[in-house]
């Protein structure tokens with residue numbers, strides 16, 4: 001298994017891909033940047049933004065642990081075989097929009113698909129995104145957009161009522177290993193920028209700008225994170 005990242009020339013972004021291996025790691029190909037970021041809180045203790053704390057040297061291919069038991073995290077060290085990891089994928093292929101509730105405001109509309117929640121906690125600051133989108137002043141709108149941009153799983157999506165289009169952050173295509181000293185947890189893998197994710201059966205999941213993948217092995221919605229890492 002690959003356990004170290006070496007420097008390589010820049011690789012075209014369109015070759016990036018994550019393949020879920022059967023009962024094994026995520027095989028990441030195409031030179032996807034790998035970053036560690038922490039969730040930061042405001043003075044009242046609400047999750048507010050992200051701090052990049054580490055960036056691994058770029059490598060064309062590497063394997064990331066998804067069983068949660070590697071002794072060389074975030075990389076796979078083969079432990080999944082020893083523990084007979086059951087990585088059966090139960091996440092569905094239904095498009096995000098099919099399960100989304102709509103919360104309408106005067107300028108913005110919030111889409112909320114609870115199925116994707118990983119309890120990152122950005123959405124509760126300043127009264128919560130659901131209330132913020134119903135108000136009309138620019139400052140409030142900006143906080144609602146900021147909270148949505150920081151929602152790693154993409155549970156929340158903001159639509160601009162004027163254009164009818166989603167307002168999304170422009171991410172560098174990358175995988176972020178989520179850490180939270182605030183919540184004392186090691187969170188999921190945050191896949192940013194619309195990198196294709198393929199199941200062990202060779203089927204593509206819906207490509208989204210913000211997606212979170214399980215890396216503790218406990219999710220009931222594999223390969224996606226369902227917040228189970230928080231329970232212990």
Ligand code: FES
Nearest residue numbers: 065066067076079
């Ligand atoms: S998936 Fe290989 S050690 Fe965890």
